[in-house]
Amino acid sequence: MLILGIESSCDETAAAIASSERSVRASAVLSQMDHAPYGGVVPELASRAHIRAALPVIENALDQTGARLRDLSAIAVTQGPGLVGSLLVGVNLAKGLAYGTGLPVLGVHHLEAHLFSALIDSDLEPPFVALLVSGGHTELILVHALGDYELLGATLDDAAGEAFDKVAKLLDLLPPGQLVMGGRAVSASAEHGDPTTIRFPRALSGRDTLDMSFSGLKTSVLTYVNSLRNEGGQEALTAATPDIAACFEQAVVDVLIDRTMRALKSRCIDRVALVGGVAANRRLRETLAEAAETIGARLTVPSIALCTDNAAMVAAVGAHQFAQGSGGGRVDEGYDLDASPRLSLPGLQASRPA
């Protein structure tokens, strides 16, 4: 079995080949830098860039394995959620390739793909709790089995990655106009700061919920930055920036760890996976590893390349679906697949009583 996976839900154009849900043979990603000069994401540019990048990326993935299109079993593609124009490029390309080759098309949910990223090259088995953190998502999901998911908690307002982006802007850590990729900038500054100097709020902590909130934290940082600038001028702010970054990062990490640990304990689960782009954050990875160890839980963190948006995880879900027979193997299967910007996760249920 060889499955081609295609991912184009936001800024990355990616293709990968998987031979099973745990085994990826090739993976290629092209990140879009075209937005930078415009100071924000530009949906139409994103779509055009996906169109330019998609075929070369697919050829690259095929070349890495030495396989040709005719050797494939099916084509899997991210169907949603995401930017509609970007999703359409991937979905229509997948359908076009499927039509030309007679292969079935399989629609993949972006979040399910992130959950599967923890399986690749690992022996992790359900049940496990996944902490999914990225620019657009912050969710705690209990994976009872592949295809059977329970939402334990989620952010009530801003995603964790979004809070990083916005704080990077408040602290002037980004080049003019740039509004994304703030996590790296905040973490780099935080490396030089003391995370114990300012006590930013940990919203909803101590309450009987696994939900999270980062909007108040962002506002608290803003208030602190403004008062510091008013009292001590830009100089004082610049001097304090590493401490502010470190204390903000610590607050986000504390909230994520608190909810994850309580989820594991309340459900008696001893396996946890950290997935999504924010998993690249070193403080989060290290703190979660320590916390998991104290309760004897095993932590799985995929490689950074599998945490940021990629097609390996899409191909992995496709391999699972195909093996389960949901591809059906019929030539016409999947031609009515449509991009779905607000797709809900199949098999996801609201929290059940513990």
Add this chain to the structure above:
Amino acid sequence: MNTRTVPFQREVTSSPEQTQALGAALATHLHPGDLIALEGDLGSGKTCLIQGLCRALGVTSRVNSPTFVLINEYDGRRPGGEQLLIRHFDLYRLSGSEELEEIGVREFFHDPESLCLVEWADRVPDLLPAKYWSIEMSHLEDPADRQVCCRWVMAPSAAMATARGSEA
């Protein structure tokens, strides 16, 4: 409907709950086809007000910041019980109106059946319809306080038509 009763002109809130209550107060004055343009700095309470507004319109799903995906959609209900599609935009990541227009936002903004809630609407002044609700939010000296100003805005042409209509 050309002129509208504005539920409040200027209010100061001291908690997220109070900001949500203002959103709920505005909700009762809304009609399908309305657009609410929200302006205000990071953390001034735009999403919070929208949460209160959506809850008052019967939205049961999560209402959170669509910064990353640009648009969230919710199923709400009008006071009479009819279904109302609510589109929640966050233009923070966008660079200008041209790009937004290309993804078909003008059609959403002028859809007479649904409700549009637009955060960072000041980034696309030329895409706003001739009549809309303006909500301006700002921080005050006390970090907990927010000033919320609400106006019903009409472009000159729309205001002129209204004036003529009322003379007739």
